[in-house]
Amino acid sequence: MQKVYNIAVEATLEVIGGKWKPVILCHLNHHGKIRTNEFRRLIPGISQKMLTSQLRELEQDGLIDRKVFNQVPPKVEYSLTSYGQGMEPILSMLCSWGEKHIELLQDKGEAVLLRKNDEDISIQHTS
Amino acid sequence: MQKVYNIAVEATLEVIGGKWKPVILCHLNHHGKIRTNEFRRLIPGISQKMLTSQLRELEQDGLIDRKVFNQVPPKVEYSLTSYGQGMEPILSMLCSWGEKHIELLQDKGEAVLLRKNDEDISIQHTS
DNA sequence: CTGTATCCGTGTGGATACTG
C-alpha cells in the first residue's frame, strides 16, 4: 500500500499536525529540556493522556528525545533531537506570527491576552 | 470572558490549525488564484463540506479573499489577502520541510510518494 | 459551478482511577 501526498506540506502535517504538537515543540524550542510535570504547567489545557500520546508520536517521528533517569522519584526529560531542531525556524516564525496576530486582535478590541509569565510557571532544573 | 493564550503559537494554531488549512494556504501560495473545483482536484481527500468551512474560516480570519463573479455558470476565486501573504515564509518552509521529510522516509524504505503533477490536475485561468 | 442542509458514524480527546 503506497502512501501518496498531493503536496509536501501534507507530510509536515502528519508530523506536527497534532492538536498540541506545535505548542510542545515551541516550548522545547524555548526551554531546551522540559520535564513531564513542567509541560503540564506550561500547557494548562492539556490532559495527561494527550500529553503522553503527543510526546510519544513526536518521539516516534524522531523530533524529540526522551531521557529517563532511573531514580526515585522518577524523572523524565524531553528535548529536541537534532532532527527536531531543524524545525526551529518554523517554530520561531509560528510563534512570532502568533504574537503579531494577538496584537491585531487586541487592536480590534477582542478580549485576548498572552501570558508572559513563563518564569512564574518556570522551569527548575533541579538535578 | 477573557481568552488567554499561554504561548503565542496557540493563537497561530487557532487560525491555521484546521485539518486542511495549511494545505489550502500552500496551494494558494503556489498558484495565486484558485477556483472551488480546482481545489477539489488539488486536494482529492477533502469533502465539499470541509472545503467550504475551512475556506470560510480562513476568510473570516482575514487570510484569504473570496471573489464572486456574477455569471452563469457561477465562478468563485480564492486568493491570499495581503495579511495572508504574511504567512508566505511559513508556508514555504512547511512545504520544503515536508519535501525533505518525504525523502527521509523514502530513504528509510517507506512506501511514500509525492505527486508532482500539479500541472496535470492543473489550473486553467479561463476567463 | 458553487454552496447549503441533514444525517450519522467515528475517532479524538477528556475524566477518572490505578500502577510502578
Added chain:
DNA sequence: CAGTATCCACACGGATACAG
C-alpha cells in the same frame, strides 16, 4: 513523578441530497 488503562461524550468530518 511519570505513565497506563478504561470509559464515554461530543464535535469533527464524510456521504448524500438538494438549491441557486
